[in-house]
Structure formats: C-alpha cells, structure tokens
Amino acid sequence: MENYVVTFARGFGTGGKEIASKLAKELGIHCYENRILTLASQMSGLDEKLFQEVNEKVRSNGGFSSFLKGLPRAKSYISRNEKFVSDDKLFEYQKQIIENLAxxxxxxxxxxxxxxxxxxxxxxxxxxxEAPRDFCVKRTMEHMGVTEDVATATIVHTDKFRADYYKYYTHGNYWTNPVNYDLTINSEKVGIEDSVKLIKDYMKIKGIIK
Structure with a gap:
C-alpha cells in the first residue's frame, strides 16, 4: 500500500494531540509534532531553540534576525555561512521535513x-x-495543574498564535475553516477513543487502510 499521512489541526485543550498519538499507535506509524523541529534543526544546522521560538507562532518583533541579535555569540547559530533574514526561512525547513516525511x-x-x-x-x-471552551478549560486545568483563569488565558493565546500562523503561511486561509479538512470532530461529543475509531473508519471508506 502507498504511503499515507494523517494531518491534525487542533484547538488547545481539545485532546487533539492525544487523538493523534492514539491513532498513530493503532496504525503502527510515527506521530510527528515537535520532532519536526528537531529534524528541521538537524537538516539546517541551526539551533533547535530557533525553531521552538516560532513553533506555530508568527513573531511581530523583527523575527529571526531580531532574535539573533539578542543572543550571545549569535554567529554560532549559523552554519554553512548561510544568511537568514526572516522566520520564513525556518518555516521552509519545516515544510521540507513535512514533504520528505510524506x-x-x-x-x-x-x-x-x-x-x-x-x-x-x-x-x-x-x-x-475542536470542542466547547468549557471542555477545553477543564482538560487544560487537569493536564497542566493550573487555575481556570490561567487555563482560559492559555487557550485564548495559543489558539490565536495557531490561527495567525496558519493564516500567514497559507496565504490568508482560515485555520478553523472546515473546508480545509476531511473531518471536523467535536472531541467532547465524540470522545477521544471514538474519535480515533471515526478517523480509522473514514480512512477505510477512502480505501487508505483496510
């Protein structure tokens, strides 16, 4: 059977990462999230911290070059005498990793x-x-051990980062637009385990898995 890839976009606190991990385990394949940052770092020769700084975020303070200026011995972060002038270059490395994986x-x-x-x-x-805010707040409080206010603020800010990042790098597309996806799942209503089952059933309907 040919290679296949299941991509996940997720609101913070929805359990999307857990669903993705469980799906990968049941399918016997790897699940990549932050490991993509490690792979991009290895490929580019740049410190992984640079990729973590722009992980699904768009910076408005000058980006990559501004970040480098604030680092001691910034030149140690550059390899092969390449000059990097924006976070767009970091995204391009991640894009290459994703394409290579596929x-x-x-x-x-x-x-x-x-x-x-x-x-x-x-x-x-x-x-x-995605899931209702109350559900996401409760999950975030449980998983992070934080107060309701902190959980709510974390969700609001993280989802804004992800939405802005998606809009910027997809040239104006909206992260929450259901047209972008094969399936949009409410994890509160469907549940974690049944979300995995639903995705697998869809993959069978599409003939991607048996």
Missing part, C-alpha cells in the same frame, strides 16, 4: 500547516479537532 513513510503530523503543505497529494487525510 514522500518516505506513512505517518501522523500534528500542526505545522501540514494539511496545507500536503494539499493535492493522494492519500492525505486532514483532521480538525
């Missing part, structure tokens, strides 16, 4: 605009996980 193996990819990057390819299933 070329070489079946996998699950969480975030990073993967649905947009891989659009038009065969055997790509794009999932969006």
């Amino acid at each position: 070329d070489t193996e079946s996998c699950v990819i969480v975030g990073k605009c993967a649905d947009y990057i891989l659009r038009g390819r065969p055997n790509i299933v794009s999932i969006y996980i």
